[in-house]
Amino acid sequence: MNALAATNRNFRHAARLLGLDSKLEKSLLIPFREIKVECTIPKDDGTLVSYVGFRVQHDNSRGPMKGGIRYHPEVDPDEVNALAQLMTWKTAVADIPYGGAKGGIGVTPRDLTLSELERLTRVFTQKIHDLIGVNTDVPAPDMGTNAQTMAWILDEYSKFHGHSPAIVTGKPIDLGGSLGRDAATGRGVVFATEALLAEHGKSIKDMTFAIQGFGNVGSWASRLIQERGGKIVAVSDVTGAVKNLNGIDILALLKHKETTGSLSNFNGGDSMNADELLVYECDVLIPCALGGVLNRENAGEVKAKFIIEAANHPTDPEADEILSKKGVIILPDIYANAGGVTVSYFEWVQNIQGFMWDEEKVNDELKKYMTKAFHNIKSMCQTHECSLRMGAFTLGVNRVARSTLLRGWEA
Numbered sequence: 001m002n003a004l005a006a007t008n009r010n011f012r013h014a015a016r017l018l019g020l021d022s023k024l025e026k027s028l029l030i031p032f033r034e035i036k037v038e039c040t041i042p043k044d045d046g047t048l049v050s051y052v053g054f055r056v057q058h059d060n061s062r063g064p065m066k067g068g069i070r071y072h073p074e075v076d077p078d079e080v081n082a083l084a085q086l087m088t089w090k091t092a093v094a095d096i097p098y099g100g101a102k103g104g105i106g107v108t109p110r111d112l113t114l115s116e117l118e119r120l121t122r123v124f125t126q127k128i129h130d131l132i133g134v135n136t137d138v139p140a141p142d143m144g145t146n147a148q149t150m151a152w153i154l155d156e157y158s159k160f161h162g163h164s165p166a167i168v169t170g171k172p173i174d175l176g177g178s179l180g181r182d183a184a185t186g187r188g189v190v191f192a193t194e195a196l197l198a199e200h201g202k203s204i205k206d207m208t209f210a211i212q213g214f215g216n217v218g219s220w221a222s223r224l225i226q227e228r229g230g231k232i233v234a235v236s237d238v239t240g241a242v243k244n245l246n247g248i249d250i251l252a253l254l255k256h257k258e259t260t261g262s263l264s265n266f267n268g269g270d271s272m273n274a275d276e277l278l279v280y281e282c283d284v285l286i287p288c289a290l291g292g293v294l295n296r297e298n299a300g301e302v303k304a305k306f307i308i309e310a311a312n313h314p315t316d317p318e319a320d321e322i323l324s325k326k327g328v329i330i331l332p333d334i335y336a337n338a339g340g341v342t343v344s345y346f347e348w349v350q351n352i353q354g355f356m357w358d359e360e361k362v363n364d365e366l367k368k369y370m371t372k373a374f375h376n377i378k379s380m381c382q383t384h385e386c387s388l389r390m391g392a393f394t395l396g397v398n399r400v401a402r403s404t405l406l407r408g409w410e411a
């Protein structure tokens, strides 16, 4: 099932549990605005090449729209639409004053040089600069983009609108980025995992983990899990996968990746097929890469007892059903990975205040938001006798529905 069909299905299920009026349900589903632009740039050798860029602004009833920009060859309008909608429910679950948006360009970033990536980012910004804004729509990094990408967007946007640090979050500290934002999604994943395991009388140090994806989210989650005594038995990325039943030394793996650019030939474990990671023997599986990786083909083979959705939409609804029947407990994306956008909110607040917080304050506040959201989700689960996914969806959708009604926006 494609990402949009899956996200719409989860939304409709939540709307039914909440008893939402059908007109309101329809108006919450339709995006506020969908932008599609052609971005043509000269390559370093002078030839011209075109890419298609998207920004979907889903909902702004609770505040400015917020969400990352993804550079990946599989970016398509339906996927961006689904990811924008997920951002709306996610910011509401985290209870931060934002709506939802997402953007992307269909490109393989590692095929472009740094200067080509810079030109592409600047052209994309030129095409959308009058549709984003500090109080309208605030981009951030996602797969294939990083603090440097945000710095280029900030610089290009500021040429049109004057110096505007709060136009993006996840930017370099030197340009007004927040301490702790780089690690925030992984740190939030760890806080979320701790909250869930505590409910089951367990803690990270008693558990084995398999982690798919070793970029921003996967590498930070791995590092922080290891710091807390968790044993990481398998890690994968687009270059390969490594396993070690005695535990992988994550700092050594990070160093290996930094020097070789790959997870292959790491001498602290055995290599494995990357797809095998999802069904590898472990207590906790944490997908930190692409959407739809858990599906009806592999869900029946998953050995983990807990799945923490650090990636957006890693589990499609058919897999959700199979895994739930097996008793696997799934912590959904719109809560599990909300640490990133929560610290993005702190960054935006710091930019507007013109005052920088220390890292301890950022991390303490993040823990408060993640813990509170977990308890709010659990309380929705009790009210509606539903899964954690539906607990999170009903929590987010209900908050957005309330602000929509208060503004008098229902159809």
Ligand SMILES: NC(=O)C1=CN([C@@H]2O[C@H](COP(=O)(O)OP(=O)(O)OC[C@H]3O[C@@H](n4cnc5c(N)ncnc54)[C@H](O)[C@@H]3O)[C@@H](O)[C@H]2O)C=CC1
Binding pocket: 141, 142, 143, 144, 145, 185, 212, 213, 214, 215, 216, 217, 218, 236, 237, 238, 239, 274, 288, 289, 290, 291, 310, 311, 312, 337, 338, 340, 341
């Ligand atoms: N960066 C952020 O703050 C946030 C990211 N997310 C989500 O987390 C996920 C990862 O994002 P980032 O870490 O930022 O991206 P990234 O670009 O830093 O890292 C992505 C990782 O996935 C790996 N990967 C790609 N294809 C793979 C495959 N077929 N098998 C195994 N690994 C594969 C890449 O090699 C890389 O290690 C995405 O779903 C993103 O939407 C969610 C919330 C916030």
Ligand SMILES: O=C(O)CCC(=O)C(=O)O
Binding pocket: 066, 067, 068, 069, 090, 138, 139, 140, 141, 142, 169, 170, 312, 337, 338, 340, 341, 342, 344
């Ligand atoms: O930090 C942000 O604003 C958005 C992060 C994001 O794209 C996500 O949570 O999926």
